[in-house]
Amino acid sequence: MSTIMEMSKTTRMIELEAQHGAHNYHPLPVVLHRGEGVYVWDIEGKRYYDFLSAYSAVNQGHCHPKITKALVHQAEQLALTSRAFYNSALGEYEQFITSYFGFDKVLPMNTGAEAVETAIKLCRKWAYEVKGIDENQAQIIVCEGNFHGRTTTIVSFSSDSDSNKNFGPYAPGFISIPYNDIEALKSALSQPNVAGFLVEPIQGEAGVYTPADDFIQKAHALCVSKGVLFIADEVQTGIARTGSLLAVCGNCSCENKCERQNTYSKPDILILGKALSGGVYPVSAVLADDEVMMVIKPGQHGSTFGGNPIAARVAQAALEVVYDEKLIQNARKLGEIFRQELNRIISENDLLTLVRGKGLLNAIVVNDSPESKTAWNICVALKNNGLLAKPTHGNIIRFAPPLVMTEEQLMECIAIIEKTITEFTK
Numbered sequence: 420m421s422t423i424m425e426m427s428k429t430t431r432m433i434e435l436e437a438q439h440g441a442h443n444y445h446p447l448p449v450v451l452h453r454g455e456g457v458y459v460w461d462i463e464g465k466r467y468y469d470f471l472s473a474y475s476a477v478n479q480g481h482c483h484p485k486i487t488k489a490l491v492h493q494a495e496q497l498a499l500t501s502r503a504f505y506n507s508a509l510g511e512y513e514q515f516i517t518s519y520f521g522f523d524k525v526l527p528m529n530t531g532a533e534a535v536e537t538a539i540k541l542c543r544k545w546a547y548e549v550k551g552i553d554e555n556q557a558q559i560i561v562c563e564g565n566f567h568g569r570t571t572t573i574v575s576f577s578s579d580s581d582s583n584k585n586f587g588p589y590a591p592g593f594i595s596i597p598y599n600d601i602e603a604l605k606s607a608l609s610q611p612n613v614a615g616f617l618v619e620p621i622q623g624e625a626g627v628y629t630p631a632d633d634f635i636q637k638a639h640a641l642c643v644s645k646g647v648l649f650i651a652d653e654v655q656t657g658i659a660r661t662g663s664l665l666a667v668c669g670n671c672s673c674e675n676k677c678e679r680q681n682t683y684s685k686p687d688i689l690i691l692g693k694a695l696s697g698g699v700y701p702v703s704a705v706l707a708d709d710e711v712m713m714v715i716k717p718g719q720h721g722s723t724f725g726g727n728p729i730a731a732r733v734a735q736a737a738l739e740v741v742y743d744e745k746l747i748q749n750a751r752k753l754g755e756i757f758r759q760e761l762n763r764i765i766s767e768n769d770l771l772t773l774v775r776g777k778g779l780l781n782a783i784v785v786n787d788s789p790e791s792k793t794a795w796n797i798c799v800a801l802k803n804n805g806l807l808a809k810p811t812h813g814n815i816i817r818f819a820p821p822l823v824m825t826e827e828q829l830m831e832c833i834a835i836i837e838k839t840i841t842e843f844t845k
């Protein structure tokens with residue numbers, strides 16, 4: 420007779436979630452219990468390389484001591500005041516983050532989706548009050564394959580049926596164009612009442628779709644010429660992940676002098692989340708200059724938790740770590756090694772079609788249909804060999820380790836991937 424006591428801890432934890440939690444995720448069968456740097460340990464004590472980094476939230480590595488210390492210290496002092504009062508951490512953080520990214524103002528929120536919603540609201544208000552579009556007519560151009568979060572408005576302009584089927588009626592005001600298609604953007608921009616272009620510099624969720632090298636620069640220039648806000652969703656690509664501070668920096672790995680680089684396409688609205696806290700706390704932010712940000716007046720937008728003292732201290736520490744530990748340079752260097760090695764593995768094996776990405780945001784495409792279980796099964800095999808990654812859209816596997824990884828660790832991971840792929844074909 421099988422009782423609950425006889426099950427492994429792993430099975431027990433998975434059973435608990437299955438019985439009592441909504442089934443809105445399909446996790447790999449591993450129950451994580453502890454993390455440090457590039458490693459996580461499961462409840463049985465087995466160690467893994469984390470090659471997802473909580474969808475690029477943990478760029479600074481798990482339980483980074485400096486970030487954890489900021490969290491604990493502030494939690495013991497003052498956690499939440501709401502914005503009904505000032506708090507002694509927020510102003511300093513706002514000064515820090517605006518100078519870090521080179522914008523006049525920041526609007527602090529908590530999750531990525533909230534920050535995207537904030538950007539949409541800002542863009543529309545700017546359209547009516549500064550650009551002069553007739554009320555309720557503003558259109559925002561978005562891209563097919565986008566992922567901007569899970570709210571009702573955001574899923575309204577998703578092209579993924581899992582994301583939006585039976586969640587209608589959908590919010591109007593969005594024009595969808597193919598990604599990485601400058602001609603389509605040109606023609607959409609010639610439609611009336613266009614206020615903004617909302618874009619991911621690399622489409623992470625869609626499978627690390629990496630556009631042409633000059634797509635972002637050209638799109639930015641077109642938006643400037645049309646007086647349309649260029650809105651960059653860097654929730655996943657930002658904060659050193661792609662080998663520059665922001666993916667819109669292009670091939671610039673400078674530290675904080677971005678505006679002087681001709682590869683930099685400065686967004687009118689920049690959306691950040693995920694690694695803004697190093698993954699220890701939900702912190703997101705919208706950055707813009709005064710012409711855009713100052714259209715929002717007291718009482719017109721907000722969040723009970725947005726800008727709370729813990730979030731402010733944690734985000735500041737998380738951003739400091741990026742420069743302290745040269746994560747931009749490391750992501751760039753290791754990314755090149757990773758793609759070079761993966762290309763070698765791919766050339767020796769027909770289980771994989773290609774590798775693509777930038778910095779340490781990469782994906783491999785498995786040589787099988789998106790409906791097949793192959794990518795999932797490869798991820799299970801990788802897990803058994805000590806490396807955690809997750810398929811996205813059926814036959815694509817995203818590889819996004821923490822940026823604090825060393826070259827030696829990366830080579831060990833590549834060996835795990837190679838061994839897994841080679842054995843898998845047998």
Ligand SMILES: *Cc1c(COP(=O)(O)O)cnc(C)c1O
Pocket residue numbers: 474529530531532533535566567568569619623624652653654655656692693
């Ligand atoms: C993850 C993500 C979001 C949503 O962030 P949440 O914190 O999950 O709401 C938005 N945009 C992009 C590009 C993302 O990767």
